[in-house]
Amino acid sequence: MRASRLVSILLLLQIRGRVTAREIADTLEVSVRTIYRDMESLSAAGVPLYADPGHRGGYELLDGFRTRLTGLTTGEAESLFLTGLPTAAADLGLGSVLTAAHLKLMAALPAELRDRAGRIAECFHLDAPSWYGAADPTPHLAEVADSVWNRRRLRIRYLRWAEPSETTRVVDPYGVVLKAGAWYLVAAHAESAEGGGPHGDGGREAIRTYRVSRILDVEVRSGSFERPAGFALAAHWQDYLDRFDRRRLRASATVRMSPIAMDRLTHLTEPAVVHAARASATGPDADGWVEVVVPIESVEQAITTLLPFGGEVEALEPAELRAGMRAAVAALARVYGDGG
CATH class of the missing domain: 1.10.10.10 (Winged helix-like DNA-binding domain superfamily/Winged helix DNA-binding domain)
Structure with missing residues (x-):
């Protein structure tokens, strides 16, 4: 050791x-x-x-010193190719670099390790997009990634969800993240960086997340920037996801669920709801149903979430949710009723 x-x-x-x-x-x-x-x-x-x-x-x-301890063990040679993401590398503009590195590494391996590493590569494939989804078109990803590598400031024209939908910002690109087939840019507002360090006066709120597919245009600016010494992309991203869920799921609903509904939770709803339902479940009653408390964005969103469960769930609270479910079921009955 x-x-x-x-x-x-x-x-x-x-x-x-x-x-x-x-x-x-x-x-x-x-x-x-x-x-x-x-x-x-x-x-x-x-x-x-x-x-x-x-x-x-x-x-x-000391300058110029390089260790020659570059030999790979069998386990290292086998596991190395599990980290290979050729599609992502190509998206980032690194496809040819990855290919060259792959060829050099394979040529350096003894024949036995080369065969075993090749078999691992043949048996592992990463498909990042989720089921029933496709990867975003990202024509500006390579340019964005190059600015991340070289720490070059960017001027981006971005299509937001809110009004005004189109906005222009100057940002310091800290990193890129691939999430379920979609690329995201994590960047600090350059105006904030110039006014009070890379985070600006707004702290972590000065660091924003941009969906790369919604970047309409990119201009690389002159000069460079320095990332904050304590910034860690993976830790920041996890914190961003946690804060996103807390902002989004601000309300809660009380629901009765049958054993069938509990079994279908992971297939029909998101992890935050699954975790909350299982953690809060009380019962079961004589029919095997349990009562759970789950987080929701809004009554409208909760109705959309619960309807796929059919008659295996019953909304209890809030009253607006129960009334909304009743109205949705009545509307379905009018469409599919005997006289419809």
Whole structure:
């Protein structure tokens, strides 16, 4: 384990440049004291590294030093291609780069590992869009991604859902995210960045999410920008999703559900509703039905959510929801009744 960790430290320094002991410890999930001991061992073994003390200090390899510890184990060779996303790479304008890297890596592998890695690639395929959905057209994705890589400011013309529908903004692109077949740009308003750091005076609210398919035009601006030191794209995205659900699902409804409805939950509604229904279920009664409390956006949305369950659910509260369900069922009866 220690030998593997020392190799990981070398590769981390080679990739990132200057890194603090705390950053290395957090990445490798060990204590800072352990990293100090590992650094002493690397230095004693002749690895040319030096440390700068102080708040902005850290460890760094001497210029020009490159480790030759690039061999792959069988497990690494097999798992490497599981991370390959050729379609996404092509969308980002990296298709040819990925192909070249793939060929170089395959040529460097021994014949046995090359065959095994090839079999893994043949047996794994990622299809990102959800069922009954198609990937968004994203003609500006490659240009947006290039600005993310090179940290170049963008002027985008964007089609919003709200009025005025078309707007123009200057943004600092922090990253791109692929979610269920749709690409999103995470970016900070450049006006805020210029007025008070990358987050501006508005804190995290200065960082917005844009659906790339709704970007109408892109112009790369002169100059570059710096992302905030503590910004982590994955963590920001998860926080964004959590806040989105909290803003969207502000009301709740009390519903009776049959055993059949409970079984169909995962197929007919979203995870937040499924989780809430299972967590709040009380009963069952003599007929096997349970009472649940689920989050809803609005009465209209709740009616749309509950109707596919047919007679396997009964809306109890709020009264507006129960009345809405009754009206919807009456309208269906008029269409499909004997005289319809």
